[in-house]
Amino acid sequence: MSAPEKSHEKAKNSLLYLDGVSVSFDGFKALNALSLVIEPGEMRAIIGPNGAGKTTMMDVITGKTKPDEGDVYFAGTTDLTRMDEASIASLGIGRKFQKPTVFESHTVWNNIDLALAGVRKPFATLFHRTSAKEIARIEEILATIRLTDKKDWLAANLSHGQKQWLEIGMLLAQEPQLLLVDEPVAGMTDAETMETAALLREIAKTKSVVVVEHDMHFVRELDVKVTVLHQGSVLSEGTLDHVSADPTVIEVYLGR
Amino acid sequence: MITAFFFRALDGKTWAVLAVLLGIGIALPLLSLTDPSFPLHVPTYVVALVGKYLCYALLALSVDLVWGYCGILSLGHAAFFALGGYAMGMYLMRQIGTRGVYANPILPDFMVFLNWTKLPWFWHGFDMFWFAAIMVLLVPGLLAFVFGWFAFRSRVTGVYLSIITQAMTYALLLAFFRNDMGFGGNNGLTDFKDILGFNIQAPETRGVLFFASAFALALGFLICRAVIASKFGKVLIAVRDAESRTRFIGYRVEGYKLFVFVLSAMMAGVAGSLYVPQIGIINPGEFAPANSIEAVIWVAVGGRGTLIGPIVGALLVNFGKTWFTSGVLAEYWLFVLGGLFIAVTLFLPKGVVGTLMARARKKPDETKAPGALSPIEASQAAEEGA
Numbered sequence: 001m002s003a004p005e006k007s008h009e010k011a012k013n014s015l016l017y018l019d020g021v022s023v024s025f026d027g028f029k030a031l032n033a034l035s036l037v038i039e040p041g042e043m044r045a046i047i048g049p050n051g052a053g054k055t056t057m058m059d060v061i062t063g064k065t066k067p068d069e070g071d072v073y074f075a076g077t078t079d080l081t082r083m084d085e086a087s088i089a090s091l092g093i094g095r096k097f098q099k100p101t102v103f104e105s106h107t108v109w110n111n112i113d114l115a116l117a118g119v120r121k122p123f124a125t126l127f128h129r130t131s132a133k134e135i136a137r138i139e140e141i142l143a144t145i146r147l148t149d150k151k152d153w154l155a156a157n158l159s160h161g162q163k164q165w166l167e168i169g170m171l172l173a174q175e176p177q178l179l180l181v182d183e184p185v186a187g188m189t190d191a192e193t194m195e196t197a198a199l200l201r202e203i204a205k206t207k208s209v210v211v212v213e214h215d216m217h218f219v220r221e222l223d224v225k226v227t228v229l230h231q232g233s234v235l236s237e238g239t240l241d242h243v244s245a246d247p248t249v250i251e252v253y254l255g256r
Numbered sequence: 257m258i259t260a261f262f263f264r265a266l267d268g269k270t271w272a273v274l275a276v277l278l279g280i281g282i283a284l285p286l287l288s289l290t291d292p293s294f295p296l297h298v299p300t301y302v303v304a305l306v307g308k309y310l311c312y313a314l315l316a317l318s319v320d321l322v323w324g325y326c327g328i329l330s331l332g333h334a335a336f337f338a339l340g341g342y343a344m345g346m347y348l349m350r351q352i353g354t355r356g357v358y359a360n361p362i363l364p365d366f367m368v369f370l371n372w373t374k375l376p377w378f379w380h381g382f383d384m385f386w387f388a389a390i391m392v393l394l395v396p397g398l399l400a401f402v403f404g405w406f407a408f409r410s411r412v413t414g415v416y417l418s419i420i421t422q423a424m425t426y427a428l429l430l431a432f433f434r435n436d437m438g439f440g441g442n443n444g445l446t447d448f449k450d451i452l453g454f455n456i457q458a459p460e461t462r463g464v465l466f467f468a469s470a471f472a473l474a475l476g477f478l479i480c481r482a483v484i485a486s487k488f489g490k491v492l493i494a495v496r497d498a499e500s501r502t503r504f505i506g507y508r509v510e511g512y513k514l515f516v517f518v519l520s521a522m523m524a525g526v527a528g529s530l531y532v533p534q535i536g537i538i539n540p541g542e543f544a545p546a547n548s549i550e551a552v553i554w555v556a557v558g559g560r561g562t563l564i565g566p567i568v569g570a571l572l573v574n575f576g577k578t579w580f581t582s583g584v585l586a587e588y589w590l591f592v593l594g595g596l597f598i599a600v601t602l603f604l605p606k607g608v609v610g611t612l613m614a615r616a617r618k619k620p621d622e623t624k625a626p627g628a629l630s631p632i633e634a635s636q637a638a639e640e641g642a
Binding site for chain 1: 257483501502503506508511
């Protein structure tokens with residue numbers, strides 16, 4: 001009985017705490033005793049080859065997948081393994097998918113409006129009226145993601161990069177404490193990549209951010225602590241220069 | 257709060273639809289009561305026919321609410337329609353009283369025929385109209401709640417959900433066919449005499465029933481518009497487009513689906529309850545899976561996700577059906593219906609109304625030209641901004 005209490009104790013000062021998390025699908029270990037700690041206000045980049053368990057890790061944190069074993073704590077005390085997606089989102093964990101996922105038949109404005117922190121229950125939304133404060137907040141976010149002039153466009157008509165930003169804007173609207181961002185610059189032009197890095201660094205000033213990314217150029221641009229995943233567990237951790245010099249990392253990932 | 261809720265829905269288009277529906281609801285019965293020599297006289301059978309179409313239109317509207325806006329393709333909505341119909345039919349049966357063949361003041365004829373001596377417990381209360389009216393909403397609503405609670409919690413979606421809705425209506429079909437279910441078995445409920453004390457065959461009563469159908473359709477349309485115009489409606493469309501995204505934003509999707517599914521089932525129940533007194537019979541055939549599929553076709557033809565579309569689609573297809581099946585081409589109706597479904601899917605994927613609406617929307621947009629930038633233009637614009 002002392003083991004869970006101990007890990008709970010360790011989780012106390014962290015924002016996100018994963019300890020010994022394992023998930024297997026039909027015998028394949030997607031996560032193998034993964035342990036990871038994110039401090040409040042930290043930005044962390046996570047890299048790793050395909051199948052290293054990056055997306056499964058996000059699924060576990062956001063409640064989509066339940067771990068077979070291990071502890072997942074948010075803000076030190078909240079056990080995320082007992083909650084569903086909606087309640088985890090309400091706690092303040094926002095997630096951006098690998099493929100930009102926005103509501104295509106809604107306007108840009110409505111996409112942000114839906115994501116805005118606030119009412120979530122069916123009856124509350126039925127009678128909800130958008131307040132002046134909410135309108136101001138939506139306009140502020142639209143300015144941040146540079147989509148103010150496209151606010152009446154259907155999201156379906158946005159370019160790939162603009163959809164990625166819209167999705168980041170939706171994350172901001174949720175006012176999360178922790179953002180999980182899965183491959184934000186996949187398919188972006190170089191200019192868009194640089195802008196996205198600047199946008200994420202701006203966001204990281206007030207929030208914790210976990211970025212999963214393949215693009216080394218982008219990771220270097222972020223200039224944060226890097227965790228390398230391999231076969232469902234942490235292979236190496238440190239600055240990008242430190243992990244790049246790690247012989248095990250070179251062997252499984254960067255060397256290839 | 258409630259007034260504000262409905263007020264938001266009342267744009268020009270909604271007013272127009274409400275005015276047309278209520279206008280028809282009043283004009284047609286009045287014209288049918290005129291002297292046959294009057295040039296605008298409407299024969300009684302037209303009132304009965306259009307009244308039936310209006311009930312179908314309300315069923316189609318209820319299908320559109322769940323399918324068009326929340327992506328739940330229900331292939332079992334006729335079950336809710338039939339349950340509403342049975343609730344009304346039970347009231348009408350109990351109004352027959354001693355005028356039945358066996359002249360039993362309590363038991364309907366089929367029960368006497370089956371040598372039953374006591375009214376089954378679930379027939380109690382149906383001698384009162386208000387009780388039956390509540391059951392018209394409650395029974396379909398409750399079935400939808402229980403069904404939806406299990407299905408949506410288990411995250412059954414797409415084709416699997418459609419299949420189990422078919423299974424649900426088929427199971428009810430088989431159950432209601434059995435004599436010992438207590439709903440008249442194969443023959444169903446028929447031979448109604450009067451409703452609220454008025455002769456059900458009288459042209460005046462038929463006129464009022466017609467108006468009630470038009471009114472129910474108008475009210476259903478207004479409720480749907482209000483739901484869609486609210487933030488709730490935006491969440492529904494979000495669920496349809498990207499369900500897991502909606503979850504990760506923090507909405508508990510199953511609650512939304514359940515609410516809209518129950519609302520839709522209740523609307524279908526009301527449609528069935530107005531259908532039965534106008535048709536004069538309800539039997540297990542109404543549960544037939546083909547009926548539910550036909551309702552989906554009406555919605556597809558008219559235009560999914562438009563609310564006006566399903567009304568237009570139900571009226572058009574059923575008018576076509578009446579016209580076709582009353583001539584020598586009667587045998588080919590199902591081929592026509594199937595062909596229509598394929599043609600609409602191929603050439604008018606947005607349906608009749610959806611296509612017209614898209615065309616009307618395109619016109620002013622061309623002058624403003626805020627249309628889609630190509631990805632190349634967009635990235636150029638982004639580079640310029642950087």
